[in-house]
Amino acid sequence: MSRIVGVSAAVPPNSYAQSVITDTIAPMITSNPSKQAVLRRLHAGSRVDRRHLVLPIERYLEKQSFTITNELFIDAATDLAEEALVAALARARIRADEVDFVLFTSVTGVSAPSIDALLVPRVGLRSDVKRVPMFGLGCVAGAAGIARLDDYLAGHPRGVAVLVSVELCSLTVQRDDDSMANLVASGLFGDGAAAVVMVGAERAAERDDAGFDIVGVRSALYPDTRHVLGFNPGETGFRIVLTAGVADVIDEHFGSDMTQFLGDHDATIDSIDRWIAHPGGPRVLEAFSDALHLSSGALDASWDSLARVGNLSSASVLHVLADSIRDAPPTAGELCSLFALGPGVCAELVLLRWSGEPQ
Template identity: 30%
Template structure:
């Protein structure tokens, strides 16, 4: 059976740019003098590896009293704009009209809307009335790689059909001035907004072949990452430090995943990882026994765009494609569960 191939990839970011210095000032205004432990954790703004980020709303908007209605309205508006921007670019690159898309996989975990995002933009985009919609929620930062797995299997099951994958996240809408916690300050230092879109089709050609995909979930790790939900909106859960966990456990999981496909780390020519933060990138290098500093594209994306959750790994892949993929690439991302998602890509 013909494997699915990535035909095109495009990224999009919202218009509002937030420098890390301004974000630090914002956090001082929001938490300083109210949160006793703020000074001890505030250094994360300088050690995060981030220089600037993009947001669906200007910085001053986040200082207002905000609840579910305001955040939900911003999510629908921002996510729809990012979806259409990224999707149009991916379709243009693939030489396709929106009406030629057979299936849409939409990955998003930073807001809730029914109908889902792809339905809300269907008329504006010009999607067929017969298009199949597959909205995916709850995978967090792992959603990009997991979404690629879903989209690839759907494309492979119907050779010649066109599958559009869009990962769109508005992480900044989780900024909470009312939550005086270390996790909330860290999230304020890391999170950003963005989207990525890919077209996949099971036929010859394209940018890369999706060789194999897999997931691994560690038991008893629900507390590592996730959302809490209350009247004010989504609140971040970071109850255990992710970098030490990744350094200790990710390497073994990656080796086991590759072994199921008859591969080893020695068969991987390049890694494309989700850069959750500077310490996470360093932890991944150690876990995979890579030379320190090898994940340069991950650090560059983190510096320029911050942690956009699910789409971020595709910003890294976009850079890797621009310079040319080697024979075999391993994409990785970790997310709530606590889980890891992987995909091996073969050069076209």
């Protein structure tokens, strides 16, 4: 089994209470008093207390083209990615020049050369490091990235692979757009980055520390759900597609998918000690909990992350993982289920076990 040996999260330094963000951007998004009232209700009900933004909040009032916001993305994303990756490597006690494979993901900006290429000289990665930039998976990409690193390491048991996620969601909020999707997104999404360091099974066996071993992974793509979630690129950037249908997809599919996945690995819902769910929003977390019939408090780590930083798209589930390990260190043999949903609609399920023999 491959093993997670280092996780780190990063956020920009500009931090604002939800009420400050609401008051500042409401007139930017709509001049219609009734629409502003809807925006304020949505923001207040988002269960988000605070968010980090890549720009000082007053900068969002300036009229900006996609060209401008994407240039901002490239510069800021590279800085945040470097911060997260350097910290994750330090936690893993692995040098940058030991990394064999880099998977980079974002859905809030584009760059060629990709951000992972820009990281190579800045972090000290080898010039022959294998790189795969991944775009389009959105919120699911944090979980999918861990799964794809596991795929790579299955064939490279002595290898070191890293996942880097950066999402600057604030750069995608649209001016003068009072669509329900934009009203919801403007109160839910924040900016942040995360990095995960994993090693192959042979390398893991030689280490003297513990980490989450990857027991199994599963992907799912649900038919006829393209309209439910995603981004539509346009002149002013990425316009979000976000509907209430996300929760309906969870209600219809997620419980049975998770039950079958766990059963394939001789586990059950009741045998999971720790749940790491993507904090997509209140309705999404409630739908996850209902579909799995979880006890009260099972998703507290995800609710806490949502309140502290908002939904960070692909980086969110990795923030929850980092926070959970820090705040409640796992014990040997502990089972953890990590999962997320994204455009498609698709899901990625990852089963983890903390290394070592149970006491």
